[in-house]
Amino acid sequence: MTSSFEVVVAIDFGTTYSGYAFSSTYDNEKDPMKISSNTNWIAGTAGLMSMKCPTSILFDKDQKFLNFGYEAEDKYSNLALDNVHRDYHFFKQFKMSLHKHPDLNRDTVIEDETGKTMKAKTVFAAGIRFLKTHAEDLINTRGISVEEWEIRWVLTVPAIWSDAAKQFMREAAQKAEIMNDQLLIALEPEAASVCCRYLPDAKGSDIFKSGSKYMVIDLGGGTADINVHQVTDNGKLRELHKASGGAWGGTKVDASFIRLLCAILGDDVMDTFRVKHAGDYIDLLREFEVKKRSVKEKMESSVNFKLPLALTDLFEKMKNKKIPEALADSTYSEDVTSTADKIRIRPNLIQGMFRDPLVHLEDHIRCILARPEVRGTSTFLLVGGFSESPIVQETIKRKFPRMKVIVPPECGLAVLKGAVIFGHNPETISARVAKFTYGIAISKPFIEGHHPIEKRKATQNGVICTDMFYKFVECGESVDVDHKQTMSCSAGRGCSTNRVRVYRSTAADPIFVTEEGCNLLGEVILTRETDLNISQKIDVSLTFGGTECSVEAKDNQSGQSFKSKFDFLNT
Structure with a gap:
């Protein structure tokens, strides 16, 4: 199983964000953490630069692939401004459809943002193909000379996914022209665990010594994936408790924000806004994504959100009243106020948007810690994009004061980097439950x-x-x-x-x-x-x-x- 390939490329196809990373066998032997990735995905309208791009994909009316990531969102926004977007197929945060679908098969279809359907495999394959091609281009740009058959591809999936969902992703990758014998499936919390072993501040510590037990809590956009590992005498990792978790990722917070707006402005207004003003809707979610990363357990200032002018105008036209009136009449009148073109949300309300996923997460962690086989676990490794949230980190530390909680730098990339290391040496994991x-x-x-x-x-x-x-x-x-x-x-x-x-x-x-x-x-x-x-x-x-x-x-x-x-x- 040890890699005989010249380069390993890992693709993290996430619920909210996606990306890739790679390293050569030569570099991996010298330093497993010498890993390259594309770190300058650019969102044109917002001027953002990020280490991953949104898992958004755009097809034309004939279901031909057009764009992926920020480019897909910006293109769809421009189409919406010209009011010619209705025949296009725009998919966003669609990965969880594989986890939720009870009878997943090769002909399963998924809905885009406006309810139009396409075959799920066509959508996933197009996204994987885009990331594959983007990675190959960057590898060539970096001057790494490698033939296509000399690349091992690693595709990450949540550990709680079904065998059918894993096979679906493998077949989607094959449809994206990744050869079956070059593809390795990696489980996300396992990959994160592998990465954390090579962190500078973890070397020589008690966390990864023989016999030590630790819990990997991988919090992504869609799922919370939890593993408990023990380090064996030969330095490999043995799973102590079967991978478990649930749909308690960061998108739960996004959904709470949208529900708040629906409660104040009306479901009909928000549905119309999402369809007729798709670009403004995307910009609203982008702004919330930035603002929610600053939410803490203790904060005094309200959080301000700029409402798109299109939403304000649409509300006044459909409801025949102003937004301040709607706020005054709502059950949130004491917690949400308006100033000019902004709404201000008091700390207790925006903190409450995190409550549901965090309560589920806490209950589940306690159930796992009560198992006899995981007794002696004293460390949490907190990874994944949702783990970057201050309120998430603070809540975990407060709820489990006896645990040592480690949040690695760039914890949102831990899965991706670990998947590269895992691709070079899959035997890192010796046993699973x-x-x-x-x-x-x-x-x-x-x-x-x-x-x-x-x-x-x-x-x-x-x-x-x-x-x-x-x-x-x-x-x-x-x-x-x-x-x-x-x-x-x-x-x-x-x-x-x-x-x-x-x-x-x-x-x-x-x-x-x-x-x-x-x-x-x-x-x-x-x-x-x-x-x-x-x-x-x-x-x-x-x-x-x-x-x-x-x-x-x-x-x-x-x-x-x-x-x-x-x-x-x-x-």
Whole structure:
């Protein structure tokens, strides 16, 4: 697994912001933290420069890709000013659709900002292709001579994502012309953990000594991703508790701000404003993004927001009154006031916008710390873009006073930089904890009075009990990354493809694959150029300890390998 590539490029495709970083194998061997990235994404209308760009993407009416990032937002804003934007497809903060979609498949569609739909894979692939091309251009500009096949690509995903969502991102990357054998999936909190090991102020400390335990709290735009790691004797990392978390990222605060405006101005006004004045709506959110980064637990001054003139005019036209009147009539009259073209929000109200995600985060952390396997954890590593917020840092420190809370410099880039290091040496992580119980459906001889009658089936070889769960890995079990579970199965009659169905369960020891909490995870597909004989035995080896579930298959007699893969996206 150690990298044999000349350059590793990591792409962090985030909910709110995206970016990339890279390093050569030569530089990584000398200094793993010698990592380059594009640090001058420029927002034309706001004059902003940032280390990442917004995860925004624009297509024309024929669904042809136009722009990504700040350029997509600025182009869409200009189209809106000319009132010709309605036929375009503009997507913003769409990554969480993969986490929320209950039946994710290759044909899943997502809605843009105005409700028009496109295939999700087309949208994601276009964004990945843009970042890939941008990275290749910068690598060439830096004078690094490398062939395309000499690059390893690393794509980061939240650790709490489903196997289907991970596969979806892999296939989207392939659609973006990243070869499958050059692509590595990295889990975001793991990547951040790898990065933090190389921070200057962490060297020689007790945090990363053998046997130490620490919690990685990765707070992004969409999700809070939490891992607990222990340093092994050989310096590698072992996961102690299965990756967990929820949709408690920074976009929750944005949603609270929009809800406040809706409560004061009206849902109809805000919906019309978002559609008819898309550019001003984007500028409003950009301003809030800047202002919310200054919110603290203790602050005396109100926070001022400039309302776009288009919003003011629209409100007066639709409601036939002035905004100060609306504020006076609202339930927020004591906490929100207006001055000229601005509204002023008192500290307690804007602080309250952070309450919901932070309460969920605190409760979840306490539940994890109560687990016996994580006892002795004394350090929090706080990473991700949302972790840059002062009120987030202050709240975590106040709620967990006995914990040492480390917030690395540029914590919003910790995932990205760690993913580069992970790409050079994926064996940094030695074991992970299974989030589910994994197994397959098998049949056993039917036992009268023991097995349910509805599972009884008569066959040529006798009476059998169907749908029994054959367990490979148990929920909560620590699984080495290279540990394989092997089973032998018979090939289908005269066919070139054989499928083995794999199930997962939330229970530790399920009996049948039809039980509550148990569902079909996907299929293992085995393909061979020649037909398979019904008596032919195939050894199928499944690996559940990697960032993705993987499979390989061999002929039991000849040792010849089959083409084999998991399919979690079969419609």
